[in-house]
Structure formats: structure tokens, C-alpha cells
Amino acid sequence: MDKSRSIIFSAAILLALFVGPRAGKSAETHGAKPKAENTVECQKKLTINGLPYKVSTVASLSALRAWAERAKKYGEEYAMWHNAKSSKIKCKKFPRSDYYMCFASGKPCRTTDYGPAGSKKSG
Numbered sequence: 001m002d003k004s005r006s007i008i009f010s011a012a013i014l015l016a017l018f019v020g021p022r023a024g025k026s027a028e029t030h031g032a033k034p035k036a037e038n039t040v041e042c043q044k045k046l047t048i049n050g051l052p053y054k055v056s057t058v059a060s061l062s063a064l065r066a067w068a069e070r071a072k073k074y075g076e077e078y079a080m081w082h083n084a085k086s087s088k089i090k091c092k093k094f095p096r097s098d099y100y101m102c103f104a105s106g107k108p109c110r111t112t113d114y115g116p117a118g119s120k121k122s123g
Contacts, residue, residue: 040109042085043074047105056100060089073106075092078108085109 048070050062068079081087087106094101 040083040085040111042107042109043071044077045105045107046070047068047103049101049103051097052094052101054098054100056091056093056102059100059102060091060104063089063091063104067104067106074108075110077110080110082086083109083111 009112046067048063048066050059050064050066053059053062064081068081071079071084081104084106087104089102089104091100091102093099
């Protein structure tokens with residue numbers, strides 16, 4: 001029972017990290033704008049390790065959280081893993097141990113949406 005509760009909790013955290021606070025806006029405008037109206041601004045690649053955990057899913061979530069925290073130095077809008085370019089997560093199990101350590105790497109990016117006639121949209 002405890003393991004299934006842990007998996008559900010991990011899935012909820014993972015969903016929150018990938019969807020982010022702008023989920024409603026994405027759903028409303030999906031496919032409504034030409035690609036030329038969006039610009040992507042990226043920073044240099046970050047590679048961050050998470051804390052070790054016995055469950056690899058939790059270890060990978062730890063790495064994602066650490067990556068997002070580090071990406072915030074560029075601004076909140078850069079801390080969204082789903083916007084990162086060249087993103088990947090690698091996990092390794094410690095030898096002679098039950099613990100996993102994961103590493104998240106990717107370029108923090110933000111998307112700027114522009115409305116008609118180049119006016120920047122708020123929201």
C-alpha cells in the first residue's frame with residue numbers, strides 16, 4: 001500500500017512539473033496562432049543532480065526540481081521543464097546500494113507570445 005501511494009504522489013508531482021501554471025492558457029490557444037508569433041529565448045545548458053532515493057521515479061523528480069530551482073535564476077518563466085531544449089534525465093543506481101541518483105540537463109527556455117501586429121500579450 002505504501003509503495004502505490006508513493007507512485008501516485010510521484011505521478012502528481014511529475015504532472016505538476018510538466019504542465020506548469022500556464023496549462024489553461026496552452027489548452028485555450030493550442031493551434032490558434034501561427035508559429036511566427038512565438039519566439040523562444042533560451043539560456044545556456046544546465047546539468048543538475050537530484051538527491052539520492054530508493055525509488056528511481058522519486059530520484060528523477062528530485063533532479064527535475066533541482067533543475068527548475070537553478071533555472072529560476074534567469075526568471076520564473078525559465079523554470080518550466082517542458083519548455084527546456086535538449087532536455088534529458090539520466091539515472092544511475094549506486095553500486096552495492098538500493099539508491100538511485102538522477103541528473104537533469106537542458107537549456108532553460110521561455111516562450112514569448114505575441115498577438116496581432118506584434119503587440120505583446122499579457123498573461
